[in-house]
Amino acid sequence: MASDPVSTFTILYFAAASTYTNKSSELLPAPLPLRSLFSTLESRYPNITAKVLKSCAVTINLEYVDIDFDSDGNRASDGASKYKDGVVIQVGDEVGIIPPVSSG
Numbered sequence: 769m770a771s772d773p774v775s776t777f778t779i780l781y782f783a784a785a786s787t788y789t790n791k792s793s794e795l796l797p798a799p800l801p802l803r804s805l806f807s808t809l810e811s812r813y814p815n816i817t818a819k820v821l822k823s824c825a826v827t828i829n830l831e832y833v834d835i836d837f838d839s840d841g842n843r844a845s846d847g848a849s850k851y852k853d854g855v856v857i858q859v860g861d862e863v864g865i866i867p868p869v870s871s872g
Contacts, residue, residue: 777861785865788820789813798859802833805857809865820867827864828857 776795786792789812800808805826810817826833833855857863 775859777857777859777863780862780864782864782866783869784820784867785816785824788816798857798861800857802828802835802855802857805863821865823868825864825866825868827862827866828855829862830864 775798777798777800778793779796780793781789781791796808806817806821809821826835
């Protein structure tokens with residue numbers, strides 16, 4: 769059964785994240801607490817946290833979100849961003865997963 773676009777957000781995968789998921793984008797159910805994003809992705813793509821997400825930047829609607837790992841090793845909002853720990857990814861939002869890039 770396909771997701772209803774009315775109750776989803778778009779997640780965009782770049783570089784290594786796209787390679788790992790074998791997708792450039794997908795729709796995920798919304799609303800979703802930001803603090804649950806990586807556990808949700810981990811359940812869909814086992815080991816993605818250790819192999820890709822741990823070093824990624826995240827954007828919501830083209831704005832970077834400051835996130836860190838908590839004492840349990842889970843990715844969580846660091847509270848320093850305008851996106852506090854209680855932020856919820858809303859229906860229609862666009863989330864980007866952006867691995868580090870190098871230039872030469």
